[in-house]
Amino acid sequence: MTAVPAQERDLHPSPAPLPVGGRESRSPGRWGMIWVVATEASFFAYLLFSYFYLASMARGAWPPDGVPELKLSLPNTVILLLSSGTMWWAESSIRKGRAAALRIGLVVTFVLGCVFLTIQGIEYSHKHFTPQTDAYGSLFYTITGFHGAHVAVGLLMIAVVAVRAFLGHFDRGRHLAVSNVALYWHFVDAVWLAVFTTLYLTPR
Amino acid sequence: MATTLTARLDREWETPHNLFGVLATVDHKTIGKRYLVTAFVFLILGGLEAAAMRAQLSGADKRLLSPEAYNQLFSIHGVTMIFLYASPILSGFANYIWPLLIGSRDMAFPRLNALSFWIFLLSGLFIYSSVLVGQVPDRGWFAYAPLTESQYAPGLNMDFYALGLTFLGLSTTVGAINFIVTFFKLRAPGMSLNRVPIMMWGTLTASVSIVFAMPSLTVACILLWFDRRLGMHFFEASAGGHPMLWQHLFWIFGHPWVYIVVLPAMGIVSDALPVFCRRPLVGYTFVALATIATGILGFGVWVHHMFATGLPSVAMTFFGAASMVITIPSAVAVLAWIATIWYGRIVAKTAFLFMAGFVVLFVIGGVSGVMTAAVPYDWQLTDSYFIVAHLHYVLVGINVFAVMAGFYYWMPKMTGRLLNERLGKWNFWVMFLGFNLGFFPMHIAGLLGMPRRIYTYPSGLGWSTVNLISSIGAYVFAVGVLLFIINALWSIRRGAIAGPNPWDAGTLEWSTPSPPPAYNFAVIPTVRSRHPLWEDRLPPEGGGRSSFSDGLTIPEGRETVETSALDAEPRAVLQMPEDSLWPLILASGLTALFYGLLIVGPVLAGIGLAVTVVAIIGWLWPSERELLQLEEARP
Ligand code: HEM
Numbered sequence: 102m103t104a105v106p107a108q109e110r111d112l113h114p115s116p117a118p119l120p121v122g123g124r125e126s127r128s129p130g131r132w133g134m135i136w137v138v139a140t141e142a143s144f145f146a147y148l149l150f151s152y153f154y155l156a157s158m159a160r161g162a163w164p165p166d167g168v169p170e171l172k173l174s175l176p177n178t179v180i181l182l183l184s185s186g187t188m189w190w191a192e193s194s195i196r197k198g199r200a201a202a203l204r205i206g207l208v209v210t211f212v213l214g215c216v217f218l219t220i221q222g223i224e225y226s227h228k229h230f231t232p233q234t235d236a237y238g239s240l241f242y243t244i245t246g247f248h249g250a251h252v253a254v255g256l257l258m259i260a261v262v263a264v265r266a267f268l269g270h271f272d273r274g275r276h277l278a279v280s281n282v283a284l285y286w287h288f289v290d291a292v293w294l295a296v297f298t299t300l301y302l303t304p305r
Numbered sequence: 306m307a308t309t310l311t312a313r314l315d316r317e318w319e320t321p322h323n324l325f326g327v328l329a330t331v332d333h334k335t336i337g338k339r340y341l342v343t344a345f346v347f348l349i350l351g352g353l354e355a356a357a358m359r360a361q362l363s364g365a366d367k368r369l370l371s372p373e374a375y376n377q378l379f380s381i382h383g384v385t386m387i388f389l390y391a392s393p394i395l396s397g398f399a400n401y402i403w404p405l406l407i408g409s410r411d412m413a414f415p416r417l418n419a420l421s422f423w424i425f426l427l428s429g430l431f432i433y434s435s436v437l438v439g440q441v442p443d444r445g446w447f448a449y450a451p452l453t454e455s456q457y458a459p460g461l462n463m464d465f466y467a468l469g470l471t472f473l474g475l476s477t478t479v480g481a482i483n484f485i486v487t488f489f490k491l492r493a494p495g496m497s498l499n500r501v502p503i504m505m506w507g508t509l510t511a512s513v514s515i516v517f518a519m520p521s522l523t524v525a526c527i528l529l530w531f532d533r534r535l536g537m538h539f540f541e542a543s544a545g546g547h548p549m550l551w552q553h554l555f556w557i558f559g560h561p562w563v564y565i566v567v568l569p570a571m572g573i574v575s576d577a578l579p580v581f582c583r584r585p586l587v588g589y590t591f592v593a594l595a596t597i598a599t600g601i602l603g604f605g606v607w608v609h610h611m612f613a614t615g616l617p618s619v620a621m622t623f624f625g626a627a628s629m630v631i632t633i634p635s636a637v638a639v640l641a642w643i644a645t646i647w648y649g650r651i652v653a654k655t656a657f658l659f660m661a662g663f664v665v666l667f668v669i670g671g672v673s674g675v676m677t678a679a680v681p682y683d684w685q686l687t688d689s690y691f692i693v694a695h696l697h698y699v700l701v702g703i704n705v706f707a708v709m710a711g712f713y714y715w716m717p718k719m720t721g722r723l724l725n726e727r728l729g730k731w732n733f734w735v736m737f738l739g740f741n742l743g744f745f746p747m748h749i750a751g752l753l754g755m756p757r758r759i760y761t762y763p764s765g766l767g768w769s770t771v772n773l774i775s776s777i778g779a780y781v782f783a784v785g786v787l788l789f790i791i792n793a794l795w796s797i798r799r800g801a802i803a804g805p806n807p808w809d810a811g812t813l814e815w816s817t818p819s820p821p822p823a824y825n826f827a828v829i830p831t832v833r834s835r836h837p838l839w840e841d842r843l844p845p846e847g848g849g850r851s852s853f854s855d856g857l858t859i860p861e862g863r864e865t866v867e868t869s870a871l872d873a874e875p876r877a878v879l880q881m882p883e884d885s886l887w888p889l890i891l892a893s894g895l896t897a898l899f900y901g902l903l904i905v906g907p908v909l910a911g912i913g914l915a916v917t918v919v920a921i922i923g924w925l926w927p928s929e930r931e932l933l934q935l936e937e938a939r940p
């Protein structure tokens with residue numbers, strides 16, 4: 102160090118002790134997650150904009166080979182919504198200090214998320230078109246595929262948080278990771294509602 | 306033995322001086338300097354590309370460059386300047402200066418900050434590795450479809466573009482989020498929103514714009530790559546896609562981007578200019594509001610880049626009008642600077658000269674911009690050299706000149722030594738005259754009908770003289786930049802010692818030693834006015850005096866203070882992370898992933914993805930310190 106600041110002096114305790122860490126709901130970590138969600142939401146907004154733009158420019162029928170079916174997608178939507186509910190339950194449990202309920206909630210949410218992806222895969226295998234068929238096919242698979250990838254990322258995060266929950270890392274006052282994963286998961290579900298409405302409902 | 310406070314803080318905050326420290330540091334000052342140097346190297350590379358182009362255009366029918374080489378040069382020049390220089394250099398200043406400006410010990414997310422630098426560096430190298438295989442992006446910086454589809458552009462050129470910009474976008478986005486959270490959570494106690502320096506408003510507005518605009522470019526680039534390498538059809542009209550989709554996505558991003566690379570630069574001037582006018586900025590509140598308004602309006606004008614594409618005329622009228630409206634906040638800022646100069650007592654240091662030059666170029670660039678916002682004018686001028694002149698007046702005028710001012714103003718803080726003023730004056734005048742000599746004639750070339758992006762032109766069109774003048778001007782400008790480099794290298798070793806506050810400035814960064822210690826502030830300052838160091842000479846703002854000696858010292862581990870978003874009331878002590886290798890590992894994983902995508906090699910991409918996932922988990926896993934605290938908290 103070149104210069105010695107004027108405040109050089111012996112160590113003494115801080116004048117007004119502040120809580121270390123503070124309220125998690127206001128912490129930088131929480132703010133950071135909110136902005137991650139904001140930019141991710143914009144990402145999907147632009148994908149859906151692309152869908153509507155190409156739909157409005159389409160010369161033939163849209164979607165070219167008929168409206169996508171609800172047989173699998175509607176139950177799948179319900180499953181994802183349910184998983185938001187279990188996630189919410191898990192998070193509010195740890196807020197009250199109930200660590201066991203947190204573990205159960207995380208595991209159930211994880212399973213529901215996996216079921217969602219599996220059904221999505223089954224629906225893909227029933228489709229008569231591919232991403233290469235036409236622009237509609239490209240849109241359909243790109244939009245649902247990016248959503249699916251976000252579900253997968255969410256699942257990974259849930260898995261990590263679940264492991265930490267079993268290691269006893271969280272309690273009433275410390276559970277920012279849980280809250281952030283929950284926020285992300287609710288966001289992924291909300292995106293699905295937008296995707297579902299766009300791809301499955303608006304063409305009806 | 307009593308441990309002194311500073312010794313203890315040093316031990317906590319100092320990064321080890323070894324290889325680990327180099328790769329793992331999260332110190333915002335080191336990261337800021339790395340950003341500045343890297344972005345400056347890209348400016349030089351972009352400048353060399355420009356020099357090659359100006360040599361080719363210096364006379365009619367020259368054959369120095371093939372048409373293909375010229376295409377690659379103007380494309381990589383545009384990409385380099387816009388993405389790898391103009392925005393990262395401002396991030397460099399913000400990274401270095403922000404925590405010092407707000408009385409904090411680091412940014413909100415120091416490791417994210419390191420990640421953002423590593424991705425910037427590696428994605429820049431990724432894009433430039435296209436030179437090694439001779440397949441440089443060659444479809445212009447805005448890469449219009451369908452020319453970029455694989456039928457028309459089969460090489461890897463545009464894959465480097467699409468993947469490289471997607472990769473770089475990650476850096477820009479995490480950096481922006483870091484700035485936003487830092488702005489709202491880490492300001493020193495008492496630095497309420499009405500006391501925040503304008504440079505922070507500029508960077509904040511740019512960062513929020515990035516959060517919402519960047520994904521549009523990312524989507525565009527991903528869709529392009531899907532079209533090119535996975536056989537999809539987003540931009541291909543014959544299969545139900547549409548090339549105009551690219552233009553919409555690109556310009557939804559592109560226009561806000563113009564403000565992203567100028568608002569923080571305007572902020573630098575709004576903060577530094579008053580120091581050399583020996584008075585506070587005239588109209589602080591108006592300038593702050595104008596900054597925010599510009600950022601918001603920036604999202605409403607993208608269509609003005611597409612006036613010549615045959616849109617409905619109602620749409621064009623609307624967007625034309627919006628583009629006119631957006632000049633109002635810029636005019637507010639210009640008036641504020643001029644009034645500050647007018648009512649001030651000028652100290653004509655080099656930094657001041659660059660800022661005065663900036664104002665002049667801002668006005669010229671603004672006028673030619675208003676001309677192109679008028680729809681009929683735009684039809685006449687679009688794709689002509691008038692546009693090349695306009696965009697350089699805006700980008701060089703508002704960005705490069707402000708950046709130069711920033712260097713002359715803040716480098717003494719970073720290095721502890723002043724830049725040479727004599728050389729500095731030469732530096733300014735050579736750059737300023739060279740710039741105008743180089744770019745003003747391009748307006749005329751444009752009015753004479755010279756289109757942009759032509760690799761040569763026949764004689765007899767009356768373009769030769771203006772082009773020769775342009776080329777000479779460009780080389781004079783380059784000499785100016787060279788003078789700066791000489792000055793910087795010389796001053797780092799030989800410059801006069803700066804001391805903490807060589808300009809007698811009023812903001813917090815000047816209360817620290819030059820260069821500041823690793824922990825920035827031994828005592829977290831308490832702020833009671835906009836100019837904490839000028840309180841002895843300015844009329845009191847009513848909140849009492851700022852304090853630098855009575856405040857929190859929090860020396861137990863790396864810690865800083867979290868304050869409330871609006872009034873900056875102290876709320877909590879924040880524990881800051883240790884140095885970490887995860888950011889570099891994560892960025893390396895992403896690099897492997899993107900190279901894997903480039904060669905469409907699933908194995909490499911898979912490895913990259915795996916490394917990325919492991920790095921994220923390792924990063925987020927609680928540190929030993931946190932686990933220990935958990936143990937202690939347990940009943
Ligand atoms: C060092 C001085 C510079 C010179 C001599 C220079 C020169 C040029 C030239 C000759 C072109 C090609 C024009 C054409 O053929 O259409 C060009 C394009 C461009 N320049 Fe510069 N330039 C300089 C600095 C900058 C800077 C600092 C920026 C941005 C911050 C910038 C951004 C651009 C952009 C965006 C284009 C358009 C590329 C395209 O058409 O795709 N330039 N410049």
Ligand SMILES: [Cu+2]
Pocket residue numbers: 559560563606607609610
């Ligand atoms: Cu624009």
